[in-house]
Amino acid sequence: xxxxxxxxLLAVLVGACSTVALTGRKQLLLVSDAxxxxxxxxxxxxxxDSVPPSKNLKQTxxxxxxxxxxxxxxxxxxxxxxxxxxxxxxxxxxxxLKDSAVNAFCMPGGKVAFFEGILxxxxxxxxxxxxxxxxxxxxxxKHANERMSQQMATQVGAGVANVLLSGQSAATQQTVNxxxxxxxxxxxxxxxxxxxxxxxxxxxxIFMAMAGYDPNESIAFWQRMAANGKGAALELLxxxxxxxxxxxxxxxxxxxALKYYKK
Numbered sequence: 001x002x003x004x005x006x007x008x009l010l011a012v013l014v015g016a017c018s019t020v021a022l023t024g025r026k027q028l029l030l031v032s033d034a035x036x037x038x039x040x041x042x043x044x045x046x047x048x049d050s051v052p053p054s055k056n057l058k059q060t061x062x063x064x065x066x067x068x069x070x071x072x073x074x075x076x077x078x079x080x081x082x083x084x085x086x087x088x089x090x091x092x093x094x095x096x097l098k099d100s101a102v103n104a105f106c107m108p109g110g111k112v113a114f115f116e117g118i119l120x121x122x123x124x125x126x127x128x129x130x131x132x133x134x135x136x137x138x139x140x141x142k143h144a145n146e147r148m149s150q151q152m153a154t155q156v157g158a159g160v161a162n163v164l165l166s167g168q169s170a171a172t173q174q175t176v177n178x179x180x181x182x183x184x185x186x187x188x189x190x191x192x193x194x195x196x197x198x199x200x201x202x203x204x205x206i207f208m209a210m211a212g213y214d215p216n217e218s219i220a221f222w223q224r225m226a227a228n229g230k231g232a233a234l235e236l237l238x239x240x241x242x243x244x245x246x247x248x249x250x251x252x253x254x255x256x257a258l259k260y261y262k263k
Contacts, residue, residue, distance in 0.1 A: 020141045021083060022203050029142060030149035033089055037109045040144070041091070044111040054096040054116050063114050066128045066211075067094035070136055071110060073210035078140075086140075102228060106135035108144050121224045129213035130221045133204030141203060143196045194241050198249055205250070205257035215257040222247050 018029045054060050071092045078086050092110040100117040112135060114128070122128045138144070205215040226243035241249070 018142070020199065021078070021081070022206060023141075023199055025199065027142070027146045028149045029145050031145050033108075033145070036142075036145050036148070037089055037091075040108040040111060044093070044107050044109075044113070048095050048097065048113060052098040054098045056096070056116070059116070059119060060096040062125060062128060063096045063112075063132075064094045066125060066132050066213075067092065067112055067136075069211040069213075070129065070132050070207050074136060074140060074207055077207075077210060090139075102225075104131050104135050106139045108139055108142070110136070110139055112136065121228055122221065123224070126208075126213050126217045127221050129208040129211065130204070130218045133206075133208035133211075133213075134200045135204075136207060137200040137203035138196065140207075141196070141199055143200070147193070147196070197240055197246075201246065201250055202253045202256075205253050206260050209257045209259075209261040212262050214263075215254055215261060218250050218254075219247060222250060 018027050019025070020027055071090070075087050075090065078084060089108075090110040092112070094112045094114075096114050096116065099115040101115045102117045102121060104112070104114040104118055106112045112132070114131070118131065119128075122131060201218075205218055208218075209215045222243065226247070229243060240246075
């Protein structure tokens, strides 16, 4: 009996393997797109409703402009590479929120939020594109789904396997509630791993380049972020790469990204 359960679970895991766009990395996706997108849309609305929108109309318009430019390029790439079906899952939304946090995020389905606190570091349209490309890359690479799937896989046992194999969304809901922190202040969005952060950096450079933004400017942006960090935690204690390592990796990604750059 145990052998049958193990083989059944193995079949599920093998069948749940997917490939990340651009990088070709294999990933485990146990959660359906429908479940992820539904809960993402709900969580996003709850979050943006809890934080006042920015009153800076010029900057708000700029966030939307960059978002539209990069999202169009992403959709063109998906369509040209046999992934047109993914476009239907993208219901883009771009908001600038009145909060001093140096942060931005993109939830599954293309739900983007920037906080005013990051604007002094982005400084200009290209700086915004660096952040926008990175955050959109998390969504296109389905990092949220992968993160949830990894947590669900580690919980197999004590009856969780039965829920997982039955396809019920209760396990998904529980996992989402655990890893999404939606608060009245600034919630901490999905805590991606360093692997995901590097992958989003790589894909983000290409996405911004496709939209006509110079990926070389990413180095200056992350140098400003490093200067703003004021004694950031050691890489081993954080899910994010250290500033030094991140910048080094960005430099190694530039030659590939520049192939897509249209001035």
